[in-house]
Amino acid sequence: MTSTLRLLRRLAAFLILLAPLHLHSAHAQDVQQQAAACAACHPTSGAPADPLTPIIWGQNEGYLYLQLRDFKRGTRAAEKDAAMRAVTQPMTDAQMLAIAKYVSAQSWPRHSSARTPRTDPLFGHGAKLAALGACGGCHFNSWQGYSANPRLRGQSPAYLTATIEDFRSGKRANSPGMSDLLRIYSPEEVAAMVAYLSSLE
Amino acid sequence: MNSAMSAWCCVFLSVSPCISGLHAESVGSKSSTAPTALRPGPLSQDRLTAAATSRTEFLLTHGSYAQTRFHLADRINRETVQHLKLAWSFELDIKDSLQTAPIVYDGVMYVTSAFNHVFALDAKTGKELWSYKHAMGPVVSLCCGPNNRGVEALDGLVYMGTLDSRVVALDARTGAVAWDRQIADPARGYSITMAPTAVAGKVLIGLAGAEYGIRGALKALDAKSGKELWTFYTTPENSVGVWATTDAVGLPLHRDIAAEKAALAKLGDPYKTLGGSVWQNPSVDLKSRRVYFVVGNPSPDLDGAARPGDNLYTDSLVSIDLDTGRYVCHLQYVPHDLWDLDAVSPTVLTAVKNRAGATIPGVIHAGKTGYLYVHDARDCSLIRVSEPLVAVKNERVLPTDEGVVIRPGPNGGVSASPLAVNAAQGLAFALTTEMATVYFKTPSTRYPEGKLWLGGAFKIPEEPVGGALLAVDYNSGKVRWKVEKPAPMFGGILATAGGLVFTGEGDGKFAAYDSSNGKELWSYRADAGVNAPPSTYEIDGKQYIVVGAGGNTQLDTKRGNKILAFAY
Numbered sequence: 001m002t003s004t005l006r007l008l009r010r011l012a013a014f015l016i017l018l019a020p021l022h023l024h025s026a027h028a029q030d031v032q033q034q035a036a037a038c039a040a041c042h043p044t045s046g047a048p049a050d051p052l053t054p055i056i057w058g059q060n061e062g063y064l065y066l067q068l069r070d071f072k073r074g075t076r077a078a079e080k081d082a083a084m085r086a087v088t089q090p091m092t093d094a095q096m097l098a099i100a101k102y103v104s105a106q107s108w109p110r111h112s113s114a115r116t117p118r119t120d121p122l123f124g125h126g127a128k129l130a131a132l133g134a135c136g137g138c139h140f141n142s143w144q145g146y147s148a149n150p151r152l153r154g155q156s157p158a159y160l161t162a163t164i165e166d167f168r169s170g171k172r173a174n175s176p177g178m179s180d181l182l183r184i185y186s187p188e189e190v191a192a193m194v195a196y197l198s199s200l201e
Numbered sequence: 202m203n204s205a206m207s208a209w210c211c212v213f214l215s216v217s218p219c220i221s222g223l224h225a226e227s228v229g230s231k232s233s234t235a236p237t238a239l240r241p242g243p244l245s246q247d248r249l250t251a252a253a254t255s256r257t258e259f260l261l262t263h264g265s266y267a268q269t270r271f272h273l274a275d276r277i278n279r280e281t282v283q284h285l286k287l288a289w290s291f292e293l294d295i296k297d298s299l300q301t302a303p304i305v306y307d308g309v310m311y312v313t314s315a316f317n318h319v320f321a322l323d324a325k326t327g328k329e330l331w332s333y334k335h336a337m338g339p340v341v342s343l344c345c346g347p348n349n350r351g352v353e354a355l356d357g358l359v360y361m362g363t364l365d366s367r368v369v370a371l372d373a374r375t376g377a378v379a380w381d382r383q384i385a386d387p388a389r390g391y392s393i394t395m396a397p398t399a400v401a402g403k404v405l406i407g408l409a410g411a412e413y414g415i416r417g418a419l420k421a422l423d424a425k426s427g428k429e430l431w432t433f434y435t436t437p438e439n440s441v442g443v444w445a446t447t448d449a450v451g452l453p454l455h456r457d458i459a460a461e462k463a464a465l466a467k468l469g470d471p472y473k474t475l476g477g478s479v480w481q482n483p484s485v486d487l488k489s490r491r492v493y494f495v496v497g498n499p500s501p502d503l504d505g506a507a508r509p510g511d512n513l514y515t516d517s518l519v520s521i522d523l524d525t526g527r528y529v530c531h532l533q534y535v536p537h538d539l540w541d542l543d544a545v546s547p548t549v550l551t552a553v554k555n556r557a558g559a560t561i562p563g564v565i566h567a568g569k570t571g572y573l574y575v576h577d578a579r580d581c582s583l584i585r586v587s588e589p590l591v592a593v594k595n596e597r598v599l600p601t602d603e604g605v606v607i608r609p610g611p612n613g614g615v616s617a618s619p620l621a622v623n624a625a626q627g628l629a630f631a632l633t634t635e636m637a638t639v640y641f642k643t644p645s646t647r648y649p650e651g652k653l654w655l656g657g658a659f660k661i662p663e664e665p666v667g668g669a670l671l672a673v674d675y676n677s678g679k680v681r682w683k684v685e686k687p688a689p690m691f692g693g694i695l696a697t698a699g700g701l702v703f704t705g706e707g708d709g710k711f712a713a714y715d716s717s718n719g720k721e722l723w724s725y726r727a728d729a730g731v732n733a734p735p736s737t738y739e740i741d742g743k744q745y746i747v748v749g750a751g752g753n754t755q756l757d758t759k760r761g762n763k764i765l766a767f768a769y
Binding site for chain 2: 062097138141146181
């Protein structure tokens with residue numbers, strides 16, 4: 001099965017789950033059921049099957065809400081965001097807020113994605129670049145971020161790499177400040193920062 | 202050291218785990234109260250007006266409406282400071298960036314933690330009387346850490362501005378919420394870190410978020426109800442100004458005025474998304490009914506293409522009328538700023554000498570530019586600028602694609618740290634950061650609806666950093682003395698009639714210096730960065746010095762969660 005087909009099947013499953021829900025207000029049970037649909041692509045334990053799919057459980061509430069909103073609005077619209085654009089179309093603002101709140105309250109999945117050991121020079125180089133880049137001003141609390149600023153710690157390395165590339169190229173345009181900050185790094189420097197951030201437990 | 206002290210030590214010697222509690226925030230507002238004999242009275246306007254004359258209390262964030270951070274208590278002085286000992290310490294429930302400036306009245310101290318929790322403490326023992334845990338809204342947009350700078354009180358209520366752009370009023374005796382008002386939309390980048398100024402039946406509160414394209418403002422809310430009384434936008438509908446070619450120091454700005462005029466014709470006035478954060482308490486002169494404050498950087502920080510003109514009143518001293526919020530005067534430090542050279546450190550009102558040598562009402566501010574500015578309070582005009590307080594390099598040079606090293610950078614000069622002023626000595630005490638920054642030009646982007654909007658990039662080169670505590674003679678602009686430090690100095694200063702200056706450091710050192718020459722006379726080592734402004738007060742014949750040790754997010758100093766009170 002190609003990854004696109006796999007994605008479409010999951011999307012169909014998600015939409016079926018979602019369909020009856022937007023008729024009701026965002027009751028707790030609905031929200032839980034709705035958020036459970038997210039797990040089709042974003043598993044609650046282990047790493048997502050598609051490495052370009054981010055870990056969302058335990059991600060910050062404000063960030064999750066703003067991304068859902070931006071997918072729907074079309075302001076986060078890189079190619080790989082097409083599925084999320086479709087998923088968010090029927091959602092109301094209240095539903096997006098409720099899903100964000102629920103998903104953020106879950107624990108960050110344990111996963112066994114390849115980690116760069118702390119002894120690897122790449123890890124140390126990445127740590128230094130992140131510190132000198134003052135990334136902690138927004139992604140503070142040991143790279144867990146807060147509210148509108150996402151957790152980077154332990155995120156999927158392929159997703160981080162692709163996201164940084166999308167920011168740099170302007171394909172992802174819903175935080176131009178991030179595009180500015182990331183443009184000044186070489187691909188090698190990006191690789192080091194990704195190795196460092198994704199390898200933190 | 203008394204028995205209460207040793208009991209506290211037992212509790213605090215154990216290392217507590219880092220309680221971030223970030224996800225637990227949304228469980229709901231809570232107040233907890235403990236029975237107590239302490240009953241703080243309704244702090245009256247008369248007491249606040251006379252705050253500078255109190256020897257025993259610390260009634261406003263920066264000591265008085267003039268914001269000198271100078272206190273009359275002198276039991277602790279150059280001779281006795283060696284006897285100063287830790288009296289108590291209190292652990293906040295959150296271990297993160299701490300910038301709270303404690304206020305103390307009727308034996309009760311009010312402090313805040315990161316993420317807007319408020320604590321009322323017995324100022325003599327450090328025992329908690331009540332706490333308020335703020336239930337943060339779903340979206341909070343921050344640039345520089347989960348900071349809060351403290352509370353002010355008036356007529357039985359205690360006021361706080363929150364990261365999610367609300368102002369809450371709490372019962373000073375119980376912590377119960379009297380009112381809670383949303384004053385801006387956090388999803389559009391607005392936040393509040395400053396302590397409000399409670400004055401004349403009003404709560405003055407400023408909005409921040411110039412890293413997200415906000416329209417900054419200082420607002421007055423009715424102190425009893427929270428109802429909005431007036432709003433002064435820090436970016437007026439005509440923000441163009443005079444097409445200044447130099448800054449307030451006289452440095453050339455290298456502007457392409459013709460290109461800016463063409464952009465203005467095409468884009469219109471950029472005032473709606475022009476930034477202009479208010480980060481700190483305003484000063485108030487109740488005789489003239491005037492408010493003085495400084496306004497931060499324009500949005501986007503480093504790209505002028507989207508914002509032709511001088512970008513009034515960003516990077517400026519502004520004075521407005523207390524009763525109506527109407528503009529009175531301003532002076533812009535950096536027109537059309539391309540370097541994030543905010544005006545942040547709170548204004549100080551004090552008598553100064555003008556150029557003719559006459560003593561007149563003055564306003565003092567020290568900027569991220571690394572200069573201390575002395576103004577005529579009547580018309581905001583600039584009397585003099587100090588010599589540079591930090592090493593300068595490539596000042597006002599335009600950012601380039603390859604990157605250009607500039608000193609000082611966006612961390613200052615003098616950043617958010619409040620000054621202290623000893624008027625008898627004619628000295629302003631300041632904390633500085635020595636940090637080079639590489640500035641990069643990046644392609645222009647349009648206003649991103651409340652998302653991070655910098656318009657350029659910077660990073661810190663691998664060069665030595667440092668800082669200093671220094672004393673500036675504001676009637677001559679000369680540095681009188683300077684104590685160099687191995688790391689950036691950030692927090693705040695307290696000056697006392699005991700001839701002392703107190704301040705902390707990122708490595709946990711908290712020390713007292715002789716205000717006449719900078720000689721270190723006493724020090725203490727905390728277990729986290731001391732990056733907050735100290736306060737002082739007296740109870741039962743003892744003088745206390747209190748300061749928060751919680752570190753700082755932006756400078757990434759060691760985080761902690763203690764309020765430390767020293768006594769003699």
